[in-house]
Amino acid sequence: IAGITQAPTSQILAAGRRMTLRCTQDMRHNAMYWYRQDLGLGLRLIHYSNTAGTTGKGEVPDGYSVSRANTDDFPLTLASAVPSQTSVYFCASSLDGNQPQHFGDGTRLSIL
């Protein structure tokens, strides 16, 4: 079934540890995005990529990095996790920046 796959589904992580959230899409979409969703703050864009080989910063990029080596994969890395990064993380993709975005089911991350 075509769509976006995020892994892991959930994770509990000690502060200071490095963590990579995986995102893969099989729709050959050019654009991909990472958001975090927090109660009272809604969804906020962390990083995005309009095409393979390029990335850009969103609204809340500090503490996160991304890479886009190919069309299908867009991993999000927390180099040294902190408790304030506890959140639900969503990956999304779209054919281009002016098309509807398709979302994965999210990764629930708790930093202790």
Place this chain on the structure above:
Amino acid sequence: KQEVTQIPAALSVPEGENLVLNCSFTDSAIYNLQWFRQDPGKGLTSLLLIQSSQREQTSGRLNASLDKSSGRSTLYIAASQPGDSATYLCAVTASNTGKLIFGQGTTLQVKP
């Protein structure tokens, strides 16, 4: 800085009622506006995308309108059903990069 507001935060209606969800944004220089649905514990599902040059879009029982000059959009749901119960989010982007700014959503409950 663009801000997106959705009022009310929650709404409960009896089955069969027609209803309107509201979205307002502070900066009228948008590229497009999107409406999404989010079920508990799930990712977002795109419902409708309205380009800045359009006034409305329709999909089945859903109709979204856009008044860019006044910074408002509405999502009209006809003949509501219990299966429509979910959180509805609107989001705007100021460019073709797809960098969405989200409202905090309206949680809809349709009672049988």
